[in-house]
Amino acid sequence: MNTKIMTDSACDLSKDHYNEFDIEMVPLTVHLDEKEYKDVIDIDPKTVYDAMREGKTPKTSQVSPQTFKAIFTSYAKKNQPLVYISFSSELSGTYQTAKMMETEVKDAYPDAVLHVINTKCASIGYGLIVLHAAKLAKDSATAEEISESVSHQAAHMEHIFTVDDLEYLLRGGRVSKTAAFIGSLLKIKPILHVEDGKLVPLEKIRGSKRLFPRMLEIMEERGADLKNQTIGISHCDDIERAEALATMIKEKFKPREVIIEMVGSVIGAHAGPGTIALFFLNNTDK
Structure with a gap:
C-alpha cells in the first residue's frame, strides 16, 4: 500500500494539486467578522484580502487535536503509512499539536507507520516540498524514504x-x-x-x-x-x-x-x- 501524503492549508497548493496527487489536506481556521471559516473549504483568499483593504483584521487558528487524532487513527486502523508534512512550527502551533496526537495514536496502534515532519517552511515553499513528497509516494517510496527526502529539501x-x-x-x-x-x-x-x-x-x-x-x-x-x-x-x-x-x-x-x-x-x-x-x-x- 502506497504511503499517503498529508498537508495543511498553509502550503497554498491548489485543489488541482490535491486531486492530481491524492494529497490529504487539513484546513487551518480563519476568523473574520466574528465568524469561523475552514481555510480553502469555506473561504477564499480574495475575500480575506478585500476585507483587509477595508481595514478589517482577520485572525487565524491552528488545526484542532481532535481533527488530527481522527485522521491519524483512520490511517492506523487500515495499516496505511501516512506522512504529515507540516507548516512551520515557528509560525503556528499546528505541528506541536500533530506531534502530540501522533504519540497518542501510536500508543493505541503501536504498529502504525506515521511520520509528522516540521518543514519550517510556508506558502508555496512548503507546497513544493509537499509536491516532491507526493511524487515520491506515487513512485512507491517508503514512508521512511519520503521523510528523509522531505527533511533534506525543507532544510534547503x-x-x-x-x-x-x-x-x-x-x-x-x-x-x-x-x-x-x-x-x-x-x-x-x-x-x-x-x-x-x-x-x-x-x-x-x-x-x-x-x-x-x-x-x-x-x-x-x-x-x-x-x-x-x-x-x-x-x-x-x-x-x-x-x-x-x-x-x-x-x-x-x-x-x-x-x-x-x-x-x-x-x-x-x-x-x-x-x-x-x-x-x-x-x-x-x-
Missing part, C-alpha cells in the same frame, strides 16, 4: 519575499510602529526571508523599481542549479506582479518550471495584499 528551501504595505506586518507584530511609519514615508520596501522557520528582515529597498532585480540577485547568490529546479512564486492578490517576476526569472535562469499560486487566507491574513514571495532550493550545506 529559501523564502525571499516582500510586502506592499508595512502596516500589515505592524498589525501582526512583525515590525515596530516607528519602522512602519518611517518605511511608509520613505517608500521603503522590505525584503524578508525565513530563517529556521521564523520571518526575518533581510534588507530594505528604497522604492519598488529596484525590488525585483535585488530579489533575483539574492536568488543567484543562494540558488543551487536553478536551471533544473521548479521555482515557486506566491502572491497576495497581485497576479500581474507575480507574472512579471516569473518572466524575469525565466529570462535570467531558465528554470525547469515556475509555479505561481495565490497566498492562501492563513498566511495572507498576516502578510497583507500585495505581498510577493519567491521560493527555491539553496546551495548551503546543512
Whole structure:
C-alpha cells in the first residue's frame, strides 16, 4: 500500500494539486467578522484580502487535536503509512499539536507507520516540498524514504519575499510602529526571508523599481542549479506582479518550471495584499 501524503492549508497548493496527487489536506481556521471559516473549504483568499483593504483584521487558528487524532487513527486502523508534512512550527502551533496526537495514536496502534515532519517552511515553499513528497509516494517510496527526502529539501528551501504595505506586518507584530511609519514615508520596501522557520528582515529597498532585480540577485547568490529546479512564486492578490517576476526569472535562469499560486487566507491574513514571495532550493550545506 502506497504511503499517503498529508498537508495543511498553509502550503497554498491548489485543489488541482490535491486531486492530481491524492494529497490529504487539513484546513487551518480563519476568523473574520466574528465568524469561523475552514481555510480553502469555506473561504477564499480574495475575500480575506478585500476585507483587509477595508481595514478589517482577520485572525487565524491552528488545526484542532481532535481533527488530527481522527485522521491519524483512520490511517492506523487500515495499516496505511501516512506522512504529515507540516507548516512551520515557528509560525503556528499546528505541528506541536500533530506531534502530540501522533504519540497518542501510536500508543493505541503501536504498529502504525506515521511520520509528522516540521518543514519550517510556508506558502508555496512548503507546497513544493509537499509536491516532491507526493511524487515520491506515487513512485512507491517508503514512508521512511519520503521523510528523509522531505527533511533534506525543507532544510534547503529559501523564502525571499516582500510586502506592499508595512502596516500589515505592524498589525501582526512583525515590525515596530516607528519602522512602519518611517518605511511608509520613505517608500521603503522590505525584503524578508525565513530563517529556521521564523520571518526575518533581510534588507530594505528604497522604492519598488529596484525590488525585483535585488530579489533575483539574492536568488543567484543562494540558488543551487536553478536551471533544473521548479521555482515557486506566491502572491497576495497581485497576479500581474507575480507574472512579471516569473518572466524575469525565466529570462535570467531558465528554470525547469515556475509555479505561481495565490497566498492562501492563513498566511495572507498576516502578510497583507500585495505581498510577493519567491521560493527555491539553496546551495548551503546543512
